[in-house]
Amino acid sequence: MSANLRVGFIGAGKMASALAQGFIKGQAVKCASHVSASCPIADKHLLEHMKQMGCQTFHCNKELMDCSDVVILAVKPQIMPLVLPDIKSLVASKLMVSIAAGVQLAQLQADLNPDSKIVRLMPNTPCIVREGVSVFCSGPQVTPQDNATVKQLFGTVGQIDEVKESMIDAVTGVSGSGPAYMYLIIEAMADGGVKQGLPRDLAYKLAAQTMVGAGRMVLDTHTHPAVLKDEVCSPGGTTITALDMLEKSGLRTSIMQAVEAATKRCTQIS
Ligand SMILES: NC(=O)C1=CN([C@@H]2O[C@H](COP(=O)(O)OP(=O)(O)OC[C@H]3O[C@@H](n4cnc5c(N)ncnc54)[C@H](OP(=O)(O)O)[C@@H]3O)[C@@H](O)[C@H]2O)C=CC1
Ligand SMILES: O=C(O)[C@@H]1CCC=N1
Helix, strand or coil, rough: CCCCEEEEEEECCCHHHHHHHHHHHCCCCCCCEEEECCCCCCCCHHHHHHHCCCCCEEEHHHEEEECEEEECCCCCCCHHHHHHHHHHHCCCCEEECCCCCCCHHHHHHCCCCCEEEEEEEEECHHHHHEEEEEEEECCCCHHHHHHHHHHHHHHEEEEECCHHHHHHHHHHHHHHHHHHHHHHHHHHHHHHHHCCCCCCHHHHHHHHHHHHHHHHEEEEHHHHHHHHHHHHCCCCCCCHHHHHHHCCCCHHHHHCCCCHHHHHHHHHHC
């Protein structure tokens, strides 16, 4: 990856802002001015925030193309067909990375042109704290060097894997949308703690750090989650009593169905 890599975002929303902050913190770019973002409306909060971070900002997508080597398409899927024709003539030497849920490589390739270098990637918002996870697949014009650039760039904000495109909708259902499921669990655990008399701040800290710690255990120990779960359950103790409640209320099924619903919705968008 070039030390002078310039990254541009078309669309200055939540995911663009999360990635921009992660890239700057992770020194994926030399300085904040090597990150730019464009968004048509002048007074948008997140575009303004990116400007305050030292990024270049534009209200014209074409202007952004001039100062970017890697262009991240970070608009809503429905907006993509409006954006691509406008920049089509400017993508020749750029590496285009779409993060839009459900928008397939073939569609992007057709809306730009057959020679364009296009990557489809699915990140998640924890990229902002460099604990994200992303997967990507590449179109036919993307070189091994481009793939290495994608891995290095997104590797600065979390984990990154190359996958077949057929997996990306399911990845969206697990890790793209997944942070929201986790926040719901954190909120519910904290509410449970508050109901039992804990102060709200302490309850959030306990719930969130427990989630971080459990995730780290799975990743670092390579131990099956069921074994790790068993280690917490003392016979006749508190945990097995709680798990009995969770199984009765169908937590596993609910989460599996949520992933399935998100995956289906992603496929529907395409
Ligand atoms: N949020 C997430 O957790 C994740 C999102 N994604 C994907 O990232 C993409 C962006 O999502 P998210 O950041 O949440 O959405 P946002 O709505 O926050 O951001 C979209 C941005 O695009 C701007 N925009 C609208 N029209 C244009 C245009 N013609 N040219 C340039 N910019 C435009 C919007 O401006 P305005 O507000 O004025 O319309 C807004 O700033 C989506 O495709 C989504 O599927 C992928 C993984 C995770
Ligand atoms: O909700 C969405 O459609 C986007 C894609 C993954 C996360 N947010």
